[in-house]
Amino acid sequence: MMLDFSVVPPYAGVLLNGLLWTLLITALATTIATVCGILFALILLYAPLVLRWPVRFICFLIMGTPLLLQLFLVYYGLSQVGVNLPAFWTGVAALGLHYAVYNAQIMRTAILGVDPGQTEASRALGFGRLATLRHFILPQALLVATPQLGNNTLILLKDTALLSVIGITELVLSSQLSISRTFRPFEFYLTIAALYYVINLGMEWVLRRLARRLEAIK
Amino acid sequence: MxxxxxxxxxxxxxxxxxxxxxxxxxxxxxxxxxxxxxxxxxxxxxxxxxxxxxxxxxxxxxxxxxxxxxxxxxxxxxxxxxxxxxxxxxxMGKVFQQFNLFPHLTALQNLTIGPIKLKGVSPAEAKVQAMELLAKVGLADKADAYPARLSGGQKQRVAIARALAMRPQVxxxxxxxxxxxxxxxxxxxxxxxxxxxxxxxxxxxxxxxxxxxxxxxxxxxxxxxxxxxxxxxxxxxxxxxxxxxxxxxxxxxxx
Missing domain, CATH: 3.40.50.300 (P-loop containing nucleotide triphosphate hydrolases)
Known part of the structure; x- marks a missing residue:
């Protein structure tokens, strides 16, 4: 098999567009996954049962099925019952919530892992329950959980590819569109593989810097 | 009375x-x-x-x-x-056997967070007062150190200063x-x-x-x-x- 990468540059614009969508989806879904992950963890730990049970149920639903199936169900299923949501936001929300469930488990463990002496010291100074959580427990739990949350973000980046099935022109679908014009699959697949590696390396670099900051307080 | x-x-x-x-x-x-x-x-x-x-x-x-x-x-x-x-x-200032300093904050921040968040003291003023207290317990040079970098005795002295920063009555x-x-x-x-x-x-x-x-x-x-x-x-x-x-x-x- 002869590879001829000269077919790629004419489609640079298409791939770049796909790259930008992939980055945007990763950023938005990671934000949802982190914020909802923390929220779910707090609900699972501290909220009254009426809130805890729905969140437990969401976790059960999401952990039990593949993300791909969830995307089909949410996007096509909702349109079946007359709810037509934009594919982009449906995809971002589904991806974000999927990872929120896993992040919630990480955060829950991290919060429980904070030394009870921290709560005592904070309460003894005169901080209330919420202020204690906000100023002392959550920051420490987040620091401990950062490497694992970061790992999930690395996995999430790759799962953005699944959004191609609901028509989002992220990297994978962009490459497929280019392939359908040129009939040169491997040149394009290898090119976007390289792009994924570059993003990955960038994210790993950020994570390593965060981990080093973490070392200072351990 | x-x-x-x-x-x-x-x-x-x-x-x-x-x-x-x-x-x-x-x-x-x-x-x-x-x-x-x-x-x-x-x-x-x-x-x-x-x-x-x-x-x-x-x-x-x-x-x-x-x-x-x-x-x-x-x-x-x-x-x-x-x-x-x-x-x-x-x-009421409380000092614990296990120090219980806040590990994600520097020695100085351990002292200032209470006065700033609870008593509405301005960050600048809280810092001045905290530095006085750190000097008093002999740790002015450790203001920017995280607790993990302090010895047990230094940790406890910071913890005492932290309690004092709230100006307790006891x-x-x-x-x-x-x-x-x-x-x-x-x-x-x-x-x-x-x-x-x-x-x-x-x-x-x-x-x-x-x-x-x-x-x-x-x-x-x-x-x-x-x-x-x-x-x-x-x-x-x-x-x-x-x-x-x-x-x-x-x-x-x-x-």
């Missing part, structure tokens, strides 16, 4: 039980302003629980706690209780030097003696009889949730009346 005539801390009939186990069986104590009271006794005698009940980390089941004429354990619930107890706790020390290597005990004791010289009202739970003898105005010997004997240190520590106190001290001074 003026505040001058009121005791700083007044305990009346404090009782506490965990399940069926009674840890405190009715403790009375009066601590006048500027006085230093040491609480000694064997492990499990209830002395730490007593100290923890004073700032309601361990709310007592019965009895009254008064701080400078204010009832600490008011029969409040919910939000009203939270507001009340948070305000009262700001007036300081509660719960075995402040028990977790320290022997050679680090003195630096913490020195800071406590300095506070004593400044007329800070202090309640000290300790295993160090020599230190208690040196700084205390009054010593309480507790066992089994009861005060067995109390009085000035010359009496309780040097010439105890009760047989139980005598045997406890014999063991402790021998070791």
């Amino acid at each position: 003026t505040t001058q005539t009121q005791p700083m801390v007044l305990l009346k009939g404090i009782r506490k039980h965990f399940g069926s186990h009674e840890v405190l069986k009715g403790i009375d104590l009066t601590v006048e302003r500027g006085k230093i009271v040491s609480i000694i006794g064997p492990s499990g005698s209830g002395k730490s629980t007593l100290l923890r009940s004073i700032n309601m980390l361990e709310p007592p089941n019965a009895g009254e706690i008064w701080l400078n004429g204010e009832l600490v354990n008011q029969p409040l619930t919910g939000r009203a209780y939270e507001t009340h107890i948070n305000a009262v706790r700001q007036k 300081m509660l020390f719960d075995e402040a030097t028990s977790a320290l290597d022997p050679e680090l005990v003195d630096e913490v004791n020195l800071v406590m003696k300095q506070l004593a010289a400044e007329q800070m009202t202090m309640l000290i739970v300790t295993h160090e009889m020599n230190f208690a003898a040196e700084v205390s105005d009054w010593v309480l010997f507790m066992e089994d949730g009861l005060v067995v004997e109390q009085g000035p240190p010359e009496q309780v520590l040097k010439n105890p009346v009760m047989a139980r106190t005598q045997s406890f001290l014999r063991k402790h001074l021998a070791s």
Whole structure:
């Protein structure tokens, strides 16, 4: 098999567009996954049962099925019952919530892992329950959980590819569109593989810097 | 009644039980302003629980706690209780055996976060006051260090400074030097003696009889949730009346 990468540059614009969508989806879904992950963890730990049970149920639903199936169900299923949501936001929300469930488990463990002496010291100074959580427990739990949350973000980046099935022109679908014009699959697949590696390396670099900051307080 | 005539801390009939186990069986104590009271006794005698009940980390089941004429354990619930107890706790500095510094904050930030968030002190002013306190405990050069970079003795000195940053009316020390290597005990004791010289009202739970003898105005010997004997240190520590106190001290001074 002869590879001829000269077919790629004419489609640079298409791939770049796909790259930008992939980055945007990763950023938005990671934000949802982190914020909802923390929220779910707090609900699972501290909220009254009426809130805890729905969140437990969401976790059960999401952990039990593949993300791909969830995307089909949410996007096509909702349109079946007359709810037509934009594919982009449906995809971002589904991806974000999927990872929120896993992040919630990480955060829950991290919060429980904070030394009870921290709560005592904070309460003894005169901080209330919420202020204690906000100023002392959550920051420490987040620091401990950062490497694992970061790992999930690395996995999430790759799962953005699944959004191609609901028509989002992220990297994978962009490459497929280019392939359908040129009939040169491997040149394009290898090119976007390289792009994924570059993003990955960038994210790993950020994570390593965060981990080093973490070392200072351990 | 003026505040001058009121005791700083007044305990009346404090009782506490965990399940069926009674840890405190009715403790009375009066601590006048500027006085230093040491609480000694064997492990499990209830002395730490007593100290923890004073700032309601361990709310007592019965009895009254008064701080400078204010009832600490008011029969409040919910939000009203939270507001009340948070305000009262700001007036009581607590020092823990395990230091419990906030590891994600620098030494300086450990001191400033309370005044800034709880008392509305401006960050600039809080920093000036915190630096004074760090200098006082001999750690001005460690202001930007995280607790992980400090020795045990340094951690405890920062913890004392953190409590002082709230400008408390009374300081509660719960075995402040028990977790320290022997050679680090003195630096913490020195800071406590300095506070004593400044007329800070202090309640000290300790295993160090020599230190208690040196700084205390009054010593309480507790066992089994009861005060067995109390009085000035010359009496309780040097010439105890009760047989139980005598045997406890014999063991402790021998070791």
